[in-house]
Amino acid sequence: MSRKAVMTTDKKQAILDSALQLFVKKGFNATSTASIAKAAGVATGTLFHHFPTKKDIMSQLFLSIKQEFATNMISNTDFIGDIEQDANTLWQKAIDWAIAQPLKQLFFLQYSMSADIDADVRKQAMNSILGFVVELIEQGKQQQIIADFPNALLLENCHGQYLAAIRFFTDNPNLGDDDAHRNASFRLFWQAMKA
Amino acid sequence: MSRKAVMTTDKKQAILDSALQLFVKKGFNATSTASIAKAAGVATGTLFHHFPTKKDIMSQLFLSIKQEFATNMISNTDFIGDIEQDANTLWQKAIDWAIAQPLKQLFFLQYSMSADIDADVRKQAMNSILGFVVELIEQGKQQQIIADFPNALLLENCHGQYLAAIRFFTDNPNLGDDDAHRNASFRLFWQAMKA
DNA sequence: GTCTATATGCCGATAGAC
DNA sequence: GTCTATCGGCATATAGAC
Numbered sequence: 363m364s365r366k367a368v369m370t371t372d373k374k375q376a377i378l379d380s381a382l383q384l385f386v387k388k389g390f391n392a393t394s395t396a397s398i399a400k401a402a403g404v405a406t407g408t409l410f411h412h413f414p415t416k417k418d419i420m421s422q423l424f425l426s427i428k429q430e431f432a433t434n435m436i437s438n439t440d441f442i443g444d445i446e447q448d449a450n451t452l453w454q455k456a457i458d459w460a461i462a463q464p465l466k467q468l469f470f471l472q473y474s475m476s477a478d479i480d481a482d483v484r485k486q487a488m489n490s491i492l493g494f495v496v497e498l499i500e501q502g503k504q505q506q507i508i509a510d511f512p513n514a515l516l517l518e519n520c521h522g523q524y525l526a527a528i529r530f531f532t533d534n535p536n537l538g539d540d541d542a543h544r545n546a547s548f549r550l551f552w553q554a555m556k557a
Numbered sequence: 558m559s560r561k562a563v564m565t566t567d568k569k570q571a572i573l574d575s576a577l578q579l580f581v582k583k584g585f586n587a588t589s590t591a592s593i594a595k596a597a598g599v600a601t602g603t604l605f606h607h608f609p610t611k612k613d614i615m616s617q618l619f620l621s622i623k624q625e626f627a628t629n630m631i632s633n634t635d636f637i638g639d640i641e642q643d644a645n646t647l648w649q650k651a652i653d654w655a656i657a658q659p660l661k662q663l664f665f666l667q668y669s670m671s672a673d674i675d676a677d678v679r680k681q682a683m684n685s686i687l688g689f690v691v692e693l694i695e696q697g698k699q700q701q702i703i704a705d706f707p708n709a710l711l712l713e714n715c716h717g718q719y720l721a722a723i724r725f726f727t728d729n730p731n732l733g734d735d736d737a738h739r740n741a742s743f744r745l746f747w748q749a750m751k752a
Numbered sequence: 753g754t755c756t757a758t759a760t761g762c763c764g765a766t767a768g769a770c
Numbered sequence: 771g772t773c774t775a776t777c778g779g780c781a782t783a784t785a786g787a788c
Contacts, residue, residue: 373772389672391586394763405773410765412771471670475724477584509748510743518725519718519745526717529670530710546706550714553704554749568754589781600755605783607753 374412376402378426381419386468390420390478421483424473427466428487434459436494445502446552452498453548460528461538467528474525488517492493497538502555509557516555569607571597573621576614581663585615585673615676620669622661623682629654631689640697641747648743649691655723656733662723669720683712690715697750704752711750718746 380401384393395416413419435455441448452491473479478557499516508516527547530537537543543547575596579588590611594604608614623704630650636643655662668674695713703711722742725732732738 388726395765396763406765407767407774410774414765416764472669472672475666475720476671477587477667509741509744511745512738514729515722515725516740517736518721518728522717522721522724523714523749524711525670525720527710529717530713533713534709543707543710546704546710549704550706550710550725552750553751554718554745590783591781602756602785603754608775609783611782 369475373402373404377404377409377412377419378423381423382427382465382469385420385423386472389472390476394518395419403524414494417480420473423469424479424489425487427469427557428491431459431466432494445498445505445507446556449498449502449552449555450548451535452532452553454544456524457527457531457538457544457547461531464532467532471529471532474521492517499555506557508555512542519554520551523554527551564584568597568599568603572599572604572607572614573618576618577660577664578625580615580618581660581667582665584667585671590614596730610747612675615668615674618664619674619678619681620686622664623686626651627686627689640693640700640702641751644693644697644747644750645743648746649739651719652722652726652733652739652742656726656730658725662727666720666724666727669716687712694750701752703750715746718749 377398381393381398384398385399393411396406398419399406402409409419413422435452439451439455441451460470472482496513496517498510499513499520504511527550531543532548534543560598576588576593579596581594590604591601593614594601597604604614608617630647634650636646639684655665669679691708694703694708694715698705707708722745725742726738729738
């Protein structure tokens with residue numbers, strides 16, 4: 363309420379916010395550092411004070427969004443011990459998050475497999491940030507509820523089906539809270555994974 | 558055998574071939590038109606004689622590879638009428654193709670959802686070229702062998718699971734002819750799709 | 753169709769005052 | 771930390787001879 367509020371002198375965050383919008387809208391290489399700085403309301407000198415190179419903006423953006431996604435997924439989630447039901451809870455939460463964050467959803471779709479992001483950065487995100495998925499898979503396999511396929515294949519499949527689902531809900535935004543479609547998307551996923 | 562052979566005076570194709578290699582290796586924007594021309598052994602003037610802009614190179618490349626994939630999929634394929642078995646035949650053929658064409662496989666992974674390719678070009682590829690997938694899905698649904706989920710969702714899921722599979726076999730090239738992994742990848746796909 | 757030569761504009765990044 | 775001013779380079783695309 364107060365006029366001062368948190369008074370974001372946080373130019374660095376403003377740069378990341380603007381970069382997200384422009385990278386999604388125009389693509390990485392079609393976005394000049396000058397345009398990012400302008401949209402963020404800072405000077406180019408300031409931009410390069412916070413980020414050594416343009417690629418560093420992208421790397422930090424990618425990691426911070428993945429981290430935000432993972433944090434959202436594991437916080438306030440009640441695991442009841444039933445793998446299928448827990449998987450459903452997580453799946454719906456992941457879809458919810460994507461729908462609530464259309465810009466970040468588009469960012470995932472565009473850059474999850476792009477060469478604009480260094481391979482080691484993508485690897486870091488997969489290993490350290492998406493670790494909770496690996497754990498769930500292993501737990502399910504021990505209980506013989508998830509199919510006994512190689513872990514790497516299962517993980518890649520999870521990722522691919524999630525991207526397919528959010529691609530669908532991106533292209534059909536009105537179906538985002540249609541129960542039939544949401545349940546279908548989970549069934550598609552779960553039927554693939556289950557033993 | 559003969560020294561003259563087909564004597565490729567076909568500079569246009571040489572440009573597309575070089576572009577494929579460079580786009581996969583360095584990314585679209587990190588690849589200069591000058592480097593494409595040099596790798597193809599032609600002058601930049603020649604390049605711009607055949608392609609009005611750099612983006613046109615990408616568009617033509619994308620469409621020609623998708624077309625090549627589709628043509629390969631439907632030619633010399635014996636459909637026996639059993640949906641599951643026909644789906645397996647196509648799936649294995651798709652994996653085979655990807656493994657035999659590592660460059661084009663990487664191209665798919667990198668650019669299938671990239672902003673470097675115009676949306677209408679991607680749409681054109683999906684609709685006209687991948688039409689045989691839609692037909693198979695509809696046929697399977699009529700026979701109640703494929704799950705009665707919305708077509709667009711099923712199609713997107715097919716695409717996503719295929720990309721996941723070739724991503725896996727790209728990262729684990731030694732498993733490309735391991736029957737266990739290949740069958741697992743089809744089971745993962747079919748379990749998702751089946752009624 | 754293919755080449756050589758070139759323009760011209762924009763981009764990432766730096767210097768240095770405040 | 772933030773700004774203004776600016777550089778050097780490179781990339782796309784063109785002009786015009788052959």
